[in-house]
Amino acid sequence: MNKESLRKSVSSALVVGIIIIFLALIDFHVVLAGMIQKLFGKQLYSGRLPDAGFFLVFLGLIGIWNGWRAARLDQQENKSLFQCIACSAAAGLTTGLVVAVYAVIVGSIDAQGTDLRVYLSLLSSDSIQFFLFQQPVFIGGLIHLGFGTLLAAAGGFMAALYYRNQDQLKERLSSVKSWYQERILNKVQSVPYINYILLGIMVLLLGIMPQVWGSYWNYVMGTVGIYVLLGLGLNIIVGLSGQLVLGYVAFFAIGAYTFALTTAPEPHNLVVNFWVAILASIILAAISGILVGLPILRLRGDYLAIVTLGFGEIIRILLRSDLLKDFTMGPRGVRDIAGPTLFGREFSSSADFMYLIIIAVILSIFFAKRLQESSVGRAWLSISQDETVAQATGVDTYKYKLLALALGASLAGLGGALFASRNQFTGPEDHALMVSINVLCLVIVGGMGSIPGVILGSFALKGLPEILREMENYRMLVFGALLVVMMIILPEGLWPASRPKLEIDVGKESESPQVGAGGES
Amino acid sequence: MNPVLETRHVSKIFGGLTAVNNVDIVVPEGSIASIIGPNGAGKTTLFNCISGFYKPETGNVLYYGSPIQGMLTDKIASMGIARTYQNIRLFKAMTALENVMVGFEPRLTQGWLTAVLKTPGYLKEQNYVIREASKLLDYVGLKGLGDNLAINLPYGAQRRLELARALANKPKLLLLDEPTAGMNPQETDEMNSFIRQIRDDLNLTIVLIEHDMRVVMNISDQISVLDYGKKIAEGDPKQIQSNPKVIEAYLGPGAAALSEKYRREKKQ
Numbered sequence: 113m114n115k116e117s118l119r120k121s122v123s124s125a126l127v128v129g130i131i132i133i134f135l136a137l138i139d140f141h142v143v144l145a146g147m148i149q150k151l152f153g154k155q156l157y158s159g160r161l162p163d164a165g166f167f168l169v170f171l172g173l174i175g176i177w178n179g180w181r182a183a184r185l186d187q188q189e190n191k192s193l194f195q196c197i198a199c200s201a202a203a204g205l206t207t208g209l210v211v212a213v214y215a216v217i218v219g220s221i222d223a224q225g226t227d228l229r230v231y232l233s234l235l236s237s238d239s240i241q242f243f244l245f246q247q248p249v250f251i252g253g254l255i256h257l258g259f260g261t262l263l264a265a266a267g268g269f270m271a272a273l274y275y276r277n278q279d280q281l282k283e284r285l286s287s288v289k290s291w292y293q294e295r296i297l298n299k300v301q302s303v304p305y306i307n308y309i310l311l312g313i314m315v316l317l318l319g320i321m322p323q324v325w326g327s328y329w330n331y332v333m334g335t336v337g338i339y340v341l342l343g344l345g346l347n348i349i350v351g352l353s354g355q356l357v358l359g360y361v362a363f364f365a366i367g368a369y370t371f372a373l374t375t376a377p378e379p380h381n382l383v384v385n386f387w388v389a390i391l392a393s394i395i396l397a398a399i400s401g402i403l404v405g406l407p408i409l410r411l412r413g414d415y416l417a418i419v420t421l422g423f424g425e426i427i428r429i430l431l432r433s434d435l436l437k438d439f440t441m442g443p444r445g446v447r448d449i450a451g452p453t454l455f456g457r458e459f460s461s462s463a464d465f466m467y468l469i470i471i472a473v474i475l476s477i478f479f480a481k482r483l484q485e486s487s488v489g490r491a492w493l494s495i496s497q498d499e500t501v502a503q504a505t506g507v508d509t510y511k512y513k514l515l516a517l518a519l520g521a522s523l524a525g526l527g528g529a530l531f532a533s534r535n536q537f538t539g540p541e542d543h544a545l546m547v548s549i550n551v552l553c554l555v556i557v558g559g560m561g562s563i564p565g566v567i568l569g570s571f572a573l574k575g576l577p578e579i580l581r582e583m584e585n586y587r588m589l590v591f592g593a594l595l596v597v598m599m600i601i602l603p604e605g606l607w608p609a610s611r612p613k614l615e616i617d618v619g620k621e622s623e624s625p626q627v628g629a630g631g632e633s
Numbered sequence: 634m635n636p637v638l639e640t641r642h643v644s645k646i647f648g649g650l651t652a653v654n655n656v657d658i659v660v661p662e663g664s665i666a667s668i669i670g671p672n673g674a675g676k677t678t679l680f681n682c683i684s685g686f687y688k689p690e691t692g693n694v695l696y697y698g699s700p701i702q703g704m705l706t707d708k709i710a711s712m713g714i715a716r717t718y719q720n721i722r723l724f725k726a727m728t729a730l731e732n733v734m735v736g737f738e739p740r741l742t743q744g745w746l747t748a749v750l751k752t753p754g755y756l757k758e759q760n761y762v763i764r765e766a767s768k769l770l771d772y773v774g775l776k777g778l779g780d781n782l783a784i785n786l787p788y789g790a791q792r793r794l795e796l797a798r799a800l801a802n803k804p805k806l807l808l809l810d811e812p813t814a815g816m817n818p819q820e821t822d823e824m825n826s827f828i829r830q831i832r833d834d835l836n837l838t839i840v841l842i843e844h845d846m847r848v849v850m851n852i853s854d855q856i857s858v859l860d861y862g863k864k865i866a867e868g869d870p871k872q873i874q875s876n877p878k879v880i881e882a883y884l885g886p887g888a889a890a891l892s893e894k895y896r897r898e899k900k901q
Contacts, residue, residue: 479749482748482749482750482751483745483748483749486745486748486749486755486759487734487738487741487743487748487758487759487762488745488748490727490731490734490735491735491738493724493726493727493731494724494727494735497724497725497726497727498722498724500686500706500722501718501722501724502724502735503705503706503707503710504684504685504686504706504707504709504710504716505707505710505715505735505736505738505798505799505802506707506710506711506736506738506739506802507707507735507738508707508738509707515745519745611726611727611728611731611782614728614730614731614734614763614779614780
């Protein structure tokens, strides 16, 4: 028996114990047990706590993971079954002990009648009782100790079995994979027009969903959609051309206010047609992108980031200043912004608006994808990787950086216009720095320069907090922790960008003159 | 008839250090000219002045008789001056083929809107670029490696890829900064004959910085020697080999006399 591996197991188990305590302190176990319960189709508890059984499932999974981890901590090939289980059991015992001590302390304080909610708002007596399986303090602690040890040992046993039969398992897995590829994937791919069929299914799904979701989810998904637009735009600027622009919200604000001021009855009473106003927002945002870019795009890296950060704040402060009060309504914001109309029919329901956002997102994805794969996208990528060399290779870096800023800004303008139209209101506080940060985050979390990454990223950043609503007070804490974990596990993003294989489009072949270098040798 | 490249009294000063001091070099059309000198002699700085990375404090860089100093590097590149780098600088996260395609940039005429709409004109141009870029890859000996990311290529292949990228814009003047650095003798020989082949195939003029004297003496029509930013000698390989100033710059003061003595003893 190796002392070193035992020590490692115990120290890793301590960390696991602390994680469990942390989760217990923010009431995560209650919420998660509730979520598991919901997943199995049972009614979500109302007012009362979920079954202890689901808490045990949750604890058990952590215990097995703990044991598994402990068993393979030092990558020793030839650990015997007994050694594995011993390590895991030691780990389980440690974790169980830590958790049990916590349970006993909290439990006995609670038993004395002290209200712990004074210190941590979710640490109610109910929650503590739930953590102790509704048992007396010491019995609850013992259950934690025993259960943790037992399942950790089970985890160790499983790990040992797995590593012993690793090769066999891998072989079986690969045979399943090849079977899947031969029998299913190839067959599916050989169906004519499969791409169009899949597209059709997607369109059908997107067509039905807004009707089924109800207005709350339409609102949430609409926000996700608008953030996809923003993400696609910033992805062009940051992900492709590599310019770190932190004031992206300025273009969003310009789009929203252009739309607001041209369609709202107050303050200007222009009441322009919806589609004309959208077009105006896009164009004005693009022009502002160029105007901002002209003086500052000679800056690089951190300097560019700071200058654009300032620009974003300037726009927000201008919008709420008294100086422009007659023009932009100042801090009160603009009300009664027009909704979309088509051939005289008003889009009244939330589903209608959702369709509009879906269409805008699809068009923008198409737009961004074409750009990314084109020679323009290549020039942008070369700038982001080595601007000096790109320029010396003949890329007009100034032109391409301006183009990136203008196109990225125009997508933000579109997003802003849709945002203002949906809310029928926009004010300076809709355009705070946090929007820029959020969009940058979703681009990074999704994977720089990757369009599927942007979509996944917006779901993760804007959809996840809504799903986590059940966490109530600790929503943002859990959200932050998830982001940290995501970036540790997938440092290149949820869906990293990859480079395409380039092929000549057959059928569009054309005669071409010889280039000097070609083919002589 | 103007020479392809001429530097007239070019100086580049960094703070108190004169990295390039009043250097005159004339490179006639179709020749291979080498710039040699000990470490820190200002060779790469001179290159940077020619390709537009630096603006020289004084003097002119003439390309076919017209001054180009102080112009933006992309402008200079589009005029037909291409270069490679001492420490390889590829676009690492792009494929080899894409690296070469970026080199075609100055010759592209289509804009972003036609790219989004994939108009026939755009597709025609792209197909042309893909075809010519793959031909260039074949030419430098990277056949079939086009889809690999540049960073995944072996060292020698990366050097060749850099060369292919430089050739993409049909340059008339090619600046090579230590093309054989880090290569073994066999690779060096291959590169050696390849440089000459490029010159003959494409009617180029080549200026190269090189440390490997075997390469320099073998390949050059003309050699300029820099030391502490100053040009101390110029001539064909024979003249440079016996120039006492050059020997002193490389081996230290007194070395020239020793070498002379050694040569005399050998003759006897």
